Amino acid sequence: MLKLPLAYYRQEDTLAVARDLLGKILVSNVNGEGICSAIITETEAYLGAVDKASHAYGNRRTPRTNTMFLAGGVAYVYLCYGIHHLFNIVTHKEGIPHAILVRAVYMLSGHEIVSQRTGKQNTQLFDGPGKLTRAMGITTRHNASPLTGNTIWLEDHYLQPQKQQIIITARVGVEYAGDDALLPYRFILNDPQRLICFK
DNA sequence: CATTTGATGTTCT
């Protein structure tokens, strides 16, 4: 039940962090609506300046991408297709615009409030980056907010994925990125309910 | 089933 410390997010191997995030716990308590928590089951790494799929490709600085240049440990939330709030975790040190998109979660607690937010009865799996933000109450209001506070944060419950539970593929929806669209930067965790707890 | 389409708003050219 350890809240991930700032040092975790400031690691410089963003691909390794994206893989390591599988099995970590995403927790939110927004607007005092109550706590909900979920296992992270899918991530995508975006490697900033050298990654054509990244908003910050070529170190592009705009009002939006500024968040990615902050030091690791903050949220990068932006609106996609006018409807969906997408939640990213900023990594690496200040000035290096790396980020990790969270694409799917497996809900552990807070089913009641999640059911209210989404209008669904089945609140176990949220596969899709726009779905999980809706379930957890994350919006662009949380852009640039720290992941070490008491609104949105991550915890380590010592759930260790087996190697065969992890699938690595190309990223989704980034065809515009040319050859970089083929890079194996997407990490998927199978059978999250079968994770074994070390410790 | 698979495929298409409509919703929707912010950013950047």
Place this chain on the structure above:
DNA sequence: GAACATCAAATGC
């Protein structure tokens, strides 16, 4: 004015 790290509902087999 086009593009966009998407989703759910509608349409076409």
